[in-house]
Amino acid sequence: MRDFSRSLPMSLLRAREAVMRQFRPSLREHGLTEQQWRILRALAAIDAVEVTELARTAFLLGPSLSRILRDLEARNLIERKTAKADQRRSMVSISKEGVKLMASVAPNSEAIYAEITRRFGARKLAELQDMLGALEQSLAELGGAEEASAEE
Amino acid sequence: MRDFSRSLPMSLLRAREAVMRQFRPSLREHGLTEQQWRILRALAAIDAVEVTELARTAFLLGPSLSRILRDLEARNLIERKTAKADQRRSMVSISKEGVKLMASVAPNSEAIYAEITRRFGARKLAELQDMLGALEQSLAELGGAEEASAEE
DNA sequence: GGGAGATACTTAACATGTTAAGTGAATGCG
DNA sequence: CGCATTCACTTAACATGTTAAGTATCTCCC
Structure with missing residues (x-):
């Protein structure tokens, strides 16, 4: 069997961890987790969104998002109100x-990102992102197994 | 601020999820999680390892590994014995x-990996892995913040 | 050879990932 | 209309990620 330390999932996992390791301490100082930060960033770009759409944008599963929103709301970092047209x-x-809070975190975060870009190289970074996108595309139609068989 | 859906961490996260989505159902049918599978694969390649070394290989943190080993041992999928020379x-x-169990999972798993390779292209896959490795290297010296400042 | 410090884990506590089940509101259709 | 189905979310339950603290053992140096 293939040496699993060189498998694609492991490569992706290690690469992502290497990147996130740079950001976590800064976020932590501001009392934010990676996911909470993703949500705030997603919200900063728009006026208001439905939870489902936010889950898609921040790439979080519904249950995770539900919990995090509860906490962020308790900390007064976000606001919620039910839609008029559809009470659900x-x-x-x-x-x-x-x-x-975002304003106080963003500069540091940007600096870290800049340093990563500098070290790895802006061109290579863009290339890498393209390949990652292409990989996603390659697997998009393949879907996620629910159509693999007729069971369940 | 940069559109966060195009940030490197998000790209890596989505790519990895696209890949893992292919494997999870198969593992699930065999009652294994992704991490448990990683551990079994790491163990299959060698005779015996210390927990710390296994953590490094399977890219898991100590506490996660501790729990998972407890469960795998209860299921009789692994064995443990304290080293003679060092009781720790x-x-x-x-x-x-x-x-x-591995023998029953591996074929399916290999088939999925082959399909991913076929779709994305073997050459591109190798290229991508190289870039991911390079990214890791770029950030390796940078370390993980503990040396960022003198605090704590 | 004995105690301070380092090591190899494990436990604890909290946050998220993941799947399944639950709840309340909207929709569609007989 | 009425009710089964779908939809948008939430809760629940279990597994892992993450950091801090705990425990037992070992090392080293006085």
Whole structure:
């Protein structure tokens, strides 16, 4: 069997960990986890979104997002209100405090990203991102098994 | 601020998820999680290892590994015995049952990997792995923040 | 040879990943 | 209309990620 330390999943895992290791300490100083930060960033770009759409954007599963939103709301970093037209949906937006927190984290975060880009090389970085996107595309149609068999 | 859906961490996360989505169902049918599978694969290649070394190989943190080994041992998929020379160390090895389980999972797993390779292209795959390795290298010296400042 | 410090784990505590089940609201269709 | 189905989310349950603290053992140096 193939040496698993050279398998694609392991390569991706290690690479991502190497990157995140750079960011986590800074986020931690501000009391934010990686996922919480993703959510705030996603919210910063827009006025308000439904939870489902936010899950798609921040690439989180519903249950994770549900918990995190509960906590972020308790910390007054986000706001929620149910949609008028459809009582099932709730619209999420970033709060004034959330914006302020982002402003205090962003510079540091940007600096780290710049340093990563500098070390790895901007061109190579773009290339890598293209390949990652292509990989995603390659596997997109393949789907995730639910159509693998007729069971369950 | 940079569109975060195009940030490197997100690209890596999505790519990895696209890949793992292919494997999880097959593993699940055999009652294995991704991490448990990583451990079995790491163990299959050798006779016995210390827990710390296994953690490095399978790219798991100590506490995660500790829990998983406890469960795998309860399921008789691995065996443990404390090293003679150093009572602190425990040597882990795969059991006969573990080998059998691996044998029943591996073919399917290999087939999936082959399909991914076919879709994405063997050459591109190798290229991607090289870049991921290079990225890791770029960030290796940078370390993980503990040397960022003198605090704590 | 004995105690301070280092090592190899394990436990604990909290946050997220993952799947399944639950809840309340909207929709469609007979 | 009415009710089965779908939809948007939440809760639950279990496994892992992550950091800190705990435990037992070992090392080294006085």
